Amino acid sequence: MERLTRRAFGGVLGGAALAAGRRPPNILYIMSDDHAANAISAYGSRVNRTPNIDRIARGGMRMENCFCTNSICTPSRAVILTGQYSHINGVKTLRDPLDAGRPHLGKMMQQAGYQTAIAGKWHLHCEPTGFDYWNVLTRPGGQGLYHNPVMSEMGSEKTYPGYATDIITDLSLEFLRRRDRKRPFFLMCHHKAPHRAWQPDAKHAGMYTDPIPEPLNLYDRYEHRSQAAARATLKIGDDMTETDFKQPRPPGLTGDALRKWAYQRYMQDYLRCVASVDDNVGRLLDYLDREKLSEDTMVIYTSDQGFFLGEHGYYDKRFMYEESLRMPLLIRKPGQIPAGAVNRDLVLNLDFAPTLLDFAGRKAGPGMQGRSFRAALEGRTPRDWRRSFYYRYWMHLADHGVPAHYGVRTRRYKLIYYYGQPLGTSGSLPEPRAPEWELFDLEKDPHEMRSVYGEPAYAGVVKELKAELARLQKEVGDTPWEG
Numbered sequence: 332m333e334r335l336t337r338r339a340f341g342g343v344l345g346g347a348a349l350a351a352g353r354r355p356p357n358i359l360y361i362m363s364d365d366h367a368a369n370a371i372s373a374y375g376s377r378v379n380r381t382p383n384i385d386r387i388a389r390g391g392m393r394m395e396n397c398f399c400t401n402s403i404c405t406p407s408r409a410v411i412l413t414g415q416y417s418h419i420n421g422v423k424t425l426r427d428p429l430d431a432g433r434p435h436l437g438k439m440m441q442q443a444g445y446q447t448a449i450a451g452k453w454h455l456h457c458e459p460t461g462f463d464y465w466n467v468l469t470r471p472g473g474q475g476l477y478h479n480p481v482m483s484e485m486g487s488e489k490t491y492p493g494y495a496t497d498i499i500t501d502l503s504l505e506f507l508r509r510r511d512r513k514r515p516f517f518l519m520c521h522h523k524a525p526h527r528a529w530q531p532d533a534k535h536a537g538m539y540t541d542p543i544p545e546p547l548n549l550y551d552r553y554e555h556r557s558q559a560a561a562r563a564t565l566k567i568g569d570d571m572t573e574t575d576f577k578q579p580r581p582p583g584l585t586g587d588a589l590r591k592w593a594y595q596r597y598m599q600d601y602l603r604c605v606a607s608v609d610d611n612v613g614r615l616l617d618y619l620d621r622e623k624l625s626e627d628t629m630v631i632y633t634s635d636q637g638f639f640l641g642e643h644g645y646y647d648k649r650f651m652y653e654e655s656l657r658m659p660l661l662i663r664k665p666g667q668i669p670a671g672a673v674n675r676d677l678v679l680n681l682d683f684a685p686t687l688l689d690f691a692g693r694k695a696g697p698g699m700q701g702r703s704f705r706a707a708l709e710g711r712t713p714r715d716w717r718r719s720f721y722y723r724y725w726m727h728l729a730d731h732g733v734p735a736h737y738g739v740r741t742r743r744y745k746l747i748y749y750y751g752q753p754l755g756t757s758g759s760l761p762e763p764r765a766p767e768w769e770l771f772d773l774e775k776d777p778h779e780m781r782s783v784y785g786e787p788a789y790a791g792v793v794k795e796l797k798a799e800l801a802r803l804q805k806e807v808g809d810t811p812w813e814g
């Protein structure tokens with residue numbers, strides 16, 4: 332019966348099903364930019380509290396193992412919309428535009444009878460398609476500004492006085508107030524925060540004056556790991572600017588002392604930006620409660636990828652290491668998703684579109700490579716759920732000196748291959764690098780401090796994972812680098 336009902340939503344009977352009152356849930360999808368799970372108290376943060384984001388976790392499910400397939404802003408957003416890997420949807424780097432003519436989640440939710448909207452960060456280098464209402468950050472480069480952002484409302488650009496996180500929430504609330512009440516809504520509320528350069532508003536500027544706890548590997552020496560790890564230029568202190576610090580670099584501070592000081596400076600501003608996001612999540616949840624919409628609305632909180640908060644001495648993302656790879660994902664839908672639940676299945680940003688379409692009563696689009704994890708959300712993970720996944724970062728030595736790499740992560744292990752060759756993603760030809768591998772045993776070494784690649788005890792694991800990597804690469808239609 333369940334299956335019949337869902338099929339009815341998906342087919343020509345969709346309208347009839349809607350008319351009969353069996354309406355699929357509203358969906359409020361809140362996504363911030365570069366918000367690490369380690370800065371959310373529902374995920375056990377040691378550095379801050381996020382009482383409003385935690386409301387979603389309390390009323391729904393916390394996904395412990397949600398990962399992105401390419402840890403960088405524009406590509407992850409394209410993966411989320413298309414349900415396809417970067418090499419298939421064409422958005423491999425920060426600079427690649429999404430082909431707006433492609434089928435994607437917004438368009439398919441429209442076809443499923445939803446009123447669709449997006450407010451905030453789009454950053455796909457084209458005008459949004461598939462949204463009945465859109466108002467997105469534009470200058471500079473689709474990144475937008477924290478203060479007095481320039482936004483394009485359906486193609487008409489103007490400056491919005493105020494703070495971006497508040498404004499994006501105001502616009503989201505405005506859409507909800509004016510929505511077509513005859514249809515379910517699908518609203519994507521996409522924050523700019525807490526993206527670099529971490530500019531908080533005055534309201535939160537006084538927070539975090541006590542020292543913020545340091546991660547255990549803030550002063551990492553990169554022993555037992557790749558040159559890639561050691562040479563990357565995303566180090567707290569050395570690889571930051573006065574724009575990041577919002578003040579001159581203190582004279583005489585170098586090495587670990589600089590890192591210690593810069594960590595506090597960085598984290599204060601990062602967490603202040605997060606505090607504003609959390610307040611604004613609260614405003615949206617309060618609205619749903621007040622309008623008696625909470626029961627009928629699925630609420631999602633996520634971020635386009637993870638972020639280093641001093642682990643390995645880093646900020647930023649890109650690497651296949653855990654803090655960068657892991658996305659926070661909290662989903663609440665009373666009556667359908669158990670409250671206060673935790674799930675440890677391997678789910679991907681690739682799965683978001685198929686999952687939301689599933690709740691909308693629709694099949695995944697043709698060519699979508701992700702798989703709906705609706706069953707897992709309802710507390711019954713299929714036996715054949717994935718036990719491994721494929722990752723690839725393409726921007727060889729661009730911006731933060733992270734070499735291009737691909738790899739496989741299973742529930743216990745992670746194998747990474749830095750293939751060491753320039754891909755020519757930018758005008759300049761980056762230096763060639765010797766290829767190198769890393770293998771982490773996440774059970775014994777959850778902080779990824781020691782690559783065991785090359786250790787005899789792991790020879791069998793390496794062999795299996797290389798075979799799995801080749802299998803996955805073929806399955807998703809990518810090809811190995813042949814330098």
Ligand code: CA
Nearest residue numbers: 364365404635
């Ligand atoms: Ca991002």
